[in-house]
Amino acid sequence: xxxxxxxxxxxxxxxxxxxxxxxxxxxxxxxxxxxxxxxxxxxxxxxxxxxxxxxxxxxxxxxxxxxxxxxxxxxxxxxxxxxxxxxxxxxxxxxxxxxxxxxxxxxxxxxxxxxxxxxxxxxxxxxxxxxxxxxxxxxxxxxxxxxxxxxxxxxxxxxxxxxxxxxxxxxxxxxxxxxxxxxxxxxxxxxx
Numbered sequence: 156x157x158x159x160x161x162x163x164x165x166x167x168x169x170x171x172x173x174x175x176x177x178x179x180x181x182x183x184x185x186x187x188x189x190x191x192x193x194x195x196x197x198x199x200x201x202x203x204x205x206x207x208x209x210x211x212x213x214x215x216x217x218x219x220x221x222x223x224x225x226x227x228x229x230x231x232x233x234x235x236x237x238x239x240x241x242x243x244x245x246x247x248x249x250x251x252x253x254x255x256x257x258x259x260x261x262x263x264x265x266x267x268x269x270x271x272x273x274x275x276x277x278x279x280x281x282x283x284x285x286x287x288x289x290x291x292x293x294x295x296x297x298x299x300x301x302x303x304x305x306x307x308x309x310x311x312x313x314x315x316x317x318x319x320x321x322x323x324x325x326x327x328x329x330x331x332x333x334x335x336x337x338x339x340x341x342x343x344x345x346x347x
Contacts, residue, residue: 166248
C-alpha cells in the first residue's frame with residue numbers, strides 16, 4: 156500500500172507541476188522546439204479524451220475517472236505485490252492528474268479542459284501530458300504482469316497455467332496413498 160501511495164503522489168505531483176509551468180510559461184497554441192521539430196512543447200487545452208475525441212462529453216470522463224479512483228482505493232487493500240502496487244499507483248496518479256484538470260480548470264466544474272503539451276509531430280498525432288504517460292505506462296505494466304502470471308499477492312502462475320499451490324495439491328494426492336498405486340498395478344490372476 157505504501158508503494159502504491161508513493162508512486163501515485165509522485166505521478167500526480169509531476170503531472171500537476173509540469174502543467175503549472177506550462178500554463179504559466181507557454182503561450183497556448185504556439186509550439187516550442189525542444190529537439191527541433193521531432194519533439195515540441197505545444198500548450199493546448201483538451202476538452203475531450205485522447206486526440207480530443209468526444210469533446211462535448213467531458214463530464215462522462217470526469218465520472219469515469221472518479222470511478223477508477225474509487226475502485227483503486229477500494230482494491231488497494233488486497234495488493235501484496237510491489238509490481239501491482241506500482242502499476243496501480245501509476246494509474247491512480249495519472250487519473251487524478253487529469254481528473255483535477257476536468258474538475259477545476261475552465262470552463263466549469265466537471266467540464267474543465269485537460270492541459271496537454273508534449274508533442275512528437277513525426278511520431279504521434281496526439282498531444283499529451285505527464286498523466287497520460289503514467290496511465291499508458293500502467294496499462295503496459297498491467298499487460299506484462301498478466302502475461303507473466305504475477306498475482307495480486309505476488310505469487311506467479313507458471314506458463315502451464317497452474318500455481319505452486321496446485322502442484323503441492325497434486326503431489327499430496329500422489330503421496331497420500333502409495334499403497335493404492337501398488338495394488339492397482341499388481342496383476343491378479345485367479346486359478347480357473
